[in-house]
Amino acid sequence: MKKIVFPLFLFFSCFAISQSKVSGVVVDELGDPVAFANVLFKNSVEGTITNDNGRFYMESDNTYDILLVSFIGYAPQEIPLPSKVNYDMNIVLQESNEQLDEVVIYVGKQSKKNNPAIDILKKIWAKKRVNGVYKFKQYQYDKYEKVEFDLNTIDSALMKSKIFKGMEFVFQDLDTSRITGKTYLPIFINEVFSKAYGDNLLDESKEDILGSKNSGFSNNQAITAFVEDLYSDYDIYDNYLKFFDKSFTSPLSKTGIDTYNYVLSDSTFIDNKWCYNIIYYPRRKNELTFKGDFWVNDSTFAIKKINLEVTKSANINWVKEVYIEQDFEVVSDSVFLLKRDYMLSDFSFSKKEKSKGLYGKRTTVYDNYKFDIPKPKSFYKNESDPFDPIVFSRDSTFWKNNRLEKLNKEESGIYKLLDTLKTVPKFKTYYNLVSVMASGYVEIDKWNLDIGDVYSVFGYNDAEGVRLRGGARTYFGQNDPWRLEGYMAYGFGDRKVKHGFSAKWLLDRKSRLMISGGNRRDIEQLGLSLTSTNDVLGRSIASSSVVTVGNNDRLTNINLSTFNVEMEPLTNFRIRVGSTFRTLSSALPNAFSLDYLDPTSPIGVSSEIKQFDINTTLVYTPGKKTIGYGVERYDINDDYSTLLLSYTKGLDGFMESDFEYEKLQFSYSQPWQIGGMGRLFSTVEVGKTFGAVPLGLLNVVPGNQTLFTLYNTFPNLDFYEFVTDTYASVHFEHNFNGRLFSRIPVLRKLNLREIIGLRGVWGDLSEENILLSSPTNIPLLAPTDKIYWEYSFGVGNIFKIFRLDLNFRGNYLENPNARPFSVTGSFGFSF
Template sequence: MKKLLLGFLLFPLLLFGQTKVSGIVKDNFGEPVAFANVIFKDSNEGTITNEEGRFYLESDDTYTTLIFSFIGYAEKELTLTEKTTYNIEITLEEETAALDEVVVYSGKTSKKNNPALDILRKIWENRRENGVKKFNQYSYDKYEKLEFDLNTIDSALIKNRIFKGMEFVFDQVDTSNVTGNTYLPIFINEAFSKVYGDNLLDEEKEILEGNKNSGFENNNTLIAFVKDLYKEYDVYDNYLKFFDKSFTSPLSKTGIDVYNYVLLDSAFRDNKWCYNIVYYPRRKNELTFKGDFWVNDSTWAIKEINLQASKSANVNWVREVYIEQEFDVLNDSIFLLTRDYFLSDFSLRKKEGARGVYGKRTTLYDNYDFDKQKSKDFYKEQVDPYQYEVYNRPDDFWETRRLEKLSKDEKGVYKMLDTLKTVPRFKTLYNVGAVLASGYYEVDNFDIGPVFSVFGFNEAEGLRIRLGGRTYFSQNDPWRIEAFGAYGFRDQRFKFGVSGKWQLDRKSRLNVFGGHRKDVEQTGASLTTSTDVLGRSLASSSLITVGANDRLSRINLTTVGFEVEPSKNFVVRLTGSHRTLESVTDTFSIDYFDEDGNIKSTISQPEIELGFTYTPRRKTSGYGVERTVINDGDFPTIYLGYTYGLKDVIDGDFEYAKLQGLYTQPWNIGGLGKAYTTVEVGKIFDPVPLSLLSPIPGNQTLFSIYNSFNQLDFYEFVSDTYASFHLQHDFGGRIFSRIPFLRKFNLREVIGFRAVYGEISQENIALNASNIVYQAPEDIYYEYSVGIGNIFKIFRLDFNFRGNYLDNPGARKFGVTGIFGFEF
């Protein structure tokens, strides 16, 4: 019965693809031959074997002969007796007779007297003289198709109980022409845009004219995430960034150090004489590709290129990456990109037979136009992020805009997925996935959560239970209300918070907000302060801490304000707040002397804060009162804030001014990994007590928290003037990959350095009546760390060392912290 069902599923596939072959290529010693050429005879259709010598090749045409070849081996032909032939095993014989007559490149190729490298240098010389870079201005049409597919479909999966009642989905099973695995489309999105660019102004603008998807609601975040995952790239760049990793391009000026290059062939490609160069990695575990490209012999422009990521590359959850680009010729000399195909095979395991998900993006370019100037205001003008007609175009719009017709299976996906949404079992599976992804459990139009914040512990509250929720009608809600309640079993007190946000104007993102919170808080957990009513401090709610987590305050906070985004990613925010603070443990005090010399234990303070935040290159999804950042950690953040404290207004105790600035910058350093740096500065211009000063953020949890000092206790240093610097660099396994016995674990090296300088005036010291002994780090405090990342693909362990102030009471000279996270 299983064979009958499988045959039924495969029957239409045999008609769709005329010739399909797969197998493995070995040498006469039984070892796999990596990067060997496999070509249909009398055609330009072919592929190369992977690192295990395996290949898959498919064509819509009918072929009867395969040709196998590799430098140093005799060419071999195989006659195909059937249209579909799987699991072929080919043995190539070494070409011993020709060794004295030709230069043989096998294994590591020479960096000298290699004609492929001479051609590569010509490409470097002309890399900026190709494509749209040759023109002052340009525009073109862009059609993009995104698709997710469940792969490695077999009879066992089809019979799995999880698909009970959903068997109809398997009617859309197809076979990948890259990997040879069967797959089931589960999501599809189409977009048509007009792109304008100006090389003189260094500006580019994309205007979305149509968007169509498979029917899932609230999928804008998924679409935006995938687009960022497959962000556009230029193969001429030294490094190509995918999955937040920098892969060395085979056209890179540093490619000679990480790739082997072989000049394999020369032939006409669309009436242009081109050279064919094969490339493959020199070492394992590096972020490199294998493949080949055709380059024109006069312009030295790329005509065709394919890239397949090395299977040993230190990338999590990604089993396969395959890229194809095709270029067309304009005016006999200019090569313009016309088609870009990108496939990723995501899987929890890299084992060949493991199931996973394909993520595919096909982008086509047409109607190029040049030197039509647009004003600078055109590129700066904000575009409404949502226009109803763009997302509801009729079928005839797509019939004329699609630059590549949908296959029969792709057309069926729309109908299949719309039907799937109505199946109760699918809804249940979808909801479970949503909880794991968002941390919230949906009940009608209300989300309960976040579920990961339910339990906590600190010295004041003991065991703490917290439960909250938010309204959620869609990703693009114009208003939202959030609330939480918490209870501490030691202090036997109930805490709560409620906040609301309302969007008044979508285009300028004019939002108003307000809220109230009564809670226990670890103040001073960060230098750049926040008046977010429902912000959760890990420092005050972590289950396990180092030392006594007792320097906590009871906070009663009310805020109102508004924010606006006058230009993209530039936010202006005005906030009015009032808070009261008092200590909650006998071992911690925020007592201070008032004007009459009396000791007070509670402070009441209203503030007005004006803040400016600029996040260039930030990408977001959604247009409602809240948006989802889809490229977190991939853009700089610049913040400047001015705060004015009011006295004798709403029982205000102090009048003061505070200025703060923050600059965070990620750095992709090509083959050396990725770094993050943060600089923070601040100054309080008038005398204030301990609870209004700027404690240097310590970290007494067992978690590695960026922008805090892991070897400092809370309130160990306090300042009114400060400057801090943080550096964290992830080498991405560049060092461990060169150590044989560590290579297979795909571990990653992380280093960190943190330093802070601070001052505190005598006026502020004189106000202190608390039991806290503190100082300012006038002799710059510093600490450093070394870490091992990617442990079991989800965990990083940091070993932290305190650099100075080792004589401070209770100083922690060494500590270990860790952090969980999902990263590629």
């Protein structure tokens, strides 16, 4: 969902008084741009560096009359500033033939040997875990965070466009970015004030949110989740910094010397501390890297000030610019504590200089540090409720006293502006359009009802032919304690109506005690997962795929009823106990049979399975983060592991149930960030069924006859090609995020991303189960003699939205109609 939210949010979003403003371009004598040149107001530490095209923009609340411009290998320049605002400056640097005493001049790629900047960097590594709050037994501080989104590159053409006709008043309060110099219009703001506590001896920490206030898209939980995930926490001392689902190499990383060039540029006193200035820039293009500089203390080797700017050649979509700066304050003469963290992202469909887009800005301010105040371990276990209504209803006095950084005039006006906009019909139309496309539902506020989802309206399969579906759900707000949801569908081929209905009720918010139940009567492509389906609303993509490989005729009529009780006694540890009753039969008996031997049948064979099961499921997701406290919550991160243990007991005779059996299953899924080499997804799954059951209740190795790339399936297997009652499977998929292609000149500019996959499964099927399902018209085979395996090579980020995979079958090529090779793909918006 978050991959859909961003481009739609961006599509929809399609003069603070400073004393000194400068912008321009730095070139050499031949007129070529000088990238990464140092630009500084004289007699200050306020500066920036030029981008890949030699351009820069800078502003300050102070007045300066001289600009210093320098770069290694060139003579430094002092440029007079005749006025407070100096735009479009053209600064020419002359090559330098002089070498001053005790100064080493570096040109181009910097040596890793005898480089004083790298010597300092090594001392930063040695000290990084004893700086800041790590120097104390306990710590606590106040934290204020402000997230803002702004429409940028406002010009007269945009103001007069039909899009904003009737909403011209929004342009009365424009501001100018101190980073890029672009005019922008604030459209969303979220403020949070909290108190953080930590104990380094107990290795415990917690954060109590005391106030939260937002405006803009405040009730759209999908967008809120996207914002939360977008601006996750980071530590500049870490080797890799994660932004937009990508891992960027930190300039302070131990692998930095292989990724960046470092130059010791300057040294001076900052807040009475002698500091070195080190400039860094990437060794290669198209990698996930930064450029910028940092100031580091000469004795503690703690960072005093740092700025990071993502290079424009970095392999990242929809983001034109990212700028980060952090400032640290000195306490007790030697402790450097984070004071302010600022991050600006310039989102745009194009990376061209004049393209319009959206600023995302996060400012975090830290204050009132206190140390060595011990608290019992129970204090850290009793977390406050971040969704307490009091938190969201703080008055103006609270915010006046607790804002650690005041809102400027434009930011203060956002709340009033959005309140006014919500009364404008055209704005409501735009907002509803974005909301529908992001969530998939049409909101009908006066009925507290959502219609949808719109993405499942059309389908097609061999049994139903063309299929239309419509659904609805109750929606009073993002934290509803109960929800009803349902759909109806009609197949024009079989001329039958299908339906699904679900009800959920959250009984206790603290323990997440919830009851749920529902019924679904539909046609389904079973066998896309080793675990049986208990979802009364969802439907696999293979059930409605318009284009498939081979015959897509192994479809099942399913009548499924469920009832579950679920709770979360510990954070991210869920227990679910429930029951299901299902009736299964073939949707196309002539092509696919679920027949089994039945001594109680007059003909000795039955074609329908009736089964009542009791199941217990344990799910542990350490590190998972969510927002909301209602019956449904949204995930705001995807880097957590998932451990699942399931036990199912089938009862014979109860409600005319046919079989007595037991099934035990375990799976472990884990994403791994492999430093700068990309991201690995892994899944291990094992299971065993005890007792005799027919084909409809066995574990089918998940094949994939669609043209879509589906993780955890085998794209070169047909549906029901392998069937097991005992199995073990592994899936690995690694996305290098363009790390390899960035080294190839021809491919570098395309920003493609290489993906490799490896998967395998071993399984067994007892003679008893083979005999029981002998009347079926498909062969029952299991990969018993040797592990079945596949491998794949993929290319992602084709035109920024497509992925293509070439899949190869490793063995069992002698199977009837075996597919040795297949091509699958997918599309979507991702960074």
